[in-house]
Amino acid sequence: MHDPIVTFERVTKSYDGRTLVVEALDLTLARGEFLTLLGPSGSGKTTTLMMLAGFEDPTSGTITLDGKRLNHVPAHRRGIGMVFQNYALFPHMTVAENLVFPLEMHGVPKAEIEPKVKRALDMVRLPQLRDRKPGQLSGGQQQRVAVARALVYGPKLVLMDEPLGALDKQLREELQLEIKHLHDELGVTIVYVTHDQSEALTMSDRIAVFHQGRVQQLATPADLYERPANAFVASFIGENNRFDGTLVGRDGANCRVRLPDGSEIAATIEADLAPGAAVAVSIRPERVAVGAQAQRDNRFVGDLREVIYLGDHCKLRLAVAGNESFVVKVAAGDAATTLDRGSALAVAWDAAACRALPPLA
Amino acid sequence: MAISRNNLLAAALIAPLFAVVVASFIVPLAVTLWTAIGNPEVRETLPRTTAALRGWNGEGLPSEAAFAAVAAELAQAHEAQAIGQLSRRLNFEEAGLRALLLKTARAKDRLSAPYRDALVALDPRWGETSLWQILARNTAALTPLYLLRSLDLSLTPDGKIVAAPADEAIFLALFARTFVISFWVTILCVLIGYPVAYTLSTLSTRWANIGMALVLVPFWTSILVRTTAWFILLQREGPVNALLLGLGVVDAPITMIFTRFAVYIAMVHVLLPFVVLPLYSVMKGINPAYLRAAASLGAPPWKRFIRVYLPLTMPGVAAGGLMVFMLAVGFYITPVLVGGPEDQMVSYFIAFFTNQTINWGMAAALACLLLAMTAILVVVARLIVPGFRLGGVSA
């Protein structure tokens, strides 16, 4: 990476001295990028963010910002902006006072304060609310003010911890785009935490997938979806059909996996695994074709369990080769959607569309 | 329709509570206020005199009927043993009247018409306009005298308000002392209670419970017991002096008991929990994210405290400080036990008038003025102290 702004080197964190909440974290952030820490609740995302912000000390390892070690630099001297899930706007100050606060703390000359406050409020389209108290604002407005407050003094790096978690879906999608556009306009580096994979896919340049205190994969949204590093990532990002089996043959990137019921699947493989290893085969629902398809590498007959109508498309749930909830996506008008429950249905997919993955890194 | 039914039900449910509040708070308050301004003695004991004085213009002497009535009614009151209250009441207006009334009541058999001459002959004071002015004034149902006396003022016989004689003008200084002591006790309680509450609020649940128990245990002991403990500790031969002497800090025991210092120590000790408890609950409720936000916005620790933490905990300071102040203003037993004569507060004199001189009018007047002054001070404090809102931060 040519211009790193933040690096984590072998950073670990344990609150109780026994369980590792963050484990040997190596992470490099490029200047100006939008990096999302994505993972289920309890996977160590907030802890990672708090160590970067200076509210928690790493148990071991080093964090640097602009090449300088951050260990023992107190939070207020790091110059890192932060947006909290519950906004954390000061309830006893008006919106404008909340924005003036960081400017005063950073010694911005009096004359420059008002124009900056005004610009920040215009930026989040709330100039008319400057004299309200936070308690008089809606959740979305509060979050906009919190974003404006974190950005107003021009930090190079801004951290956001599930900032939209408390908002309803529509508002969340609106603000996702607003934050993304602010990022593009201002060129700040943003580290964003969420457990919502679609939010991560929408906003991020890169996503680090957290699970059990470890980064499972750090990649662009497209890579993450198309080329998951392991079964956890495959099932966490997007919908996924999974078959657990044993690697029985491998020829470079092509391999064969034997399932417990004796059937075999042809798949591609990248991981450094030898025959005999346990693997999870991952296949996306939209990559499966229904009906007899002689030319596909993998052909199975499933037992139709359910047809779920979703407007523009339908989902079929089948039992296939021991997988009781094998999902296939088909167009809404497809003939298969008119079949009765219990009908036999042929499904097929290519080896190239299906990946044999290590069960977990 | 449904709403009004619900309202009725709600009203019915709170009616008993309302009755309790009225009975236990408003009624005693009203009775006290009434006692402070009520003036029943002359009207009830001397009803015919009262009637006879109604037509008098306050100049010269009243009619013979008034003299006749007062002679007869004083004698009656003496027989009915009702003269004590009356004479005490009028003696409060002017020293010496008690003796005059008793003397007149006992002279019943020697008095005969015309009563004016007979009474003046018995005691020339009956021929003075001022005596009759005092009598006539107190035929009114209400009197301002108790309140005036409580403010170091007095009434001349012809009804002008003047400064009370120096040896009776002790009450303004008493009120001032009461509020000064209460003020400093409040300040000390807040200054000590704030860090205590803060420390408790940062401890883990287990240690916070232990710390809270330490704060509360004294709370469960009676004020009398705690004050007595200070009485013992602060004596000349007490443990504190023994310690100071033993450490060589002082050469001779220092006088601590019966001083203002002892009053402050004992009162702060008794009242500290009242400020720690509300502060603790306010501090517990403050989301640590506010302080983290302030830090991430560049505020060093002391600015986080001044600009964010202190304003957010202000409702706790106000609630606790107010509670301490209110309680301190009414303190009685602690100054009595560990303070000197110059450290007694208003309550001491309320008790004095209630128990020693049986002057309930003065006791009630002092109590009412204390309440009124405290209320005014609280209103003023609300106006001038920033963030002094009892209902918490407007969120």
Ligand SMILES: Nc1ncnc2c1ncn2[C@@H]1O[C@H](COP(=O)(O)OP(=O)(O)O)[C@@H](O)[C@H]1O
């Ligand atoms: N202050 C703390 N003290 C002790 N354990 C904590 C603390 N904060 C978080 N944890 C634990 O660390 C783990 C990771 O938490 P966190 O970083 O908040 O995860 P995430 O943000 O991904 O949901 C969780 O198991 C959580 O219970």
Ligand SMILES: [Mg+2]
């Ligand atoms: Mg979290």
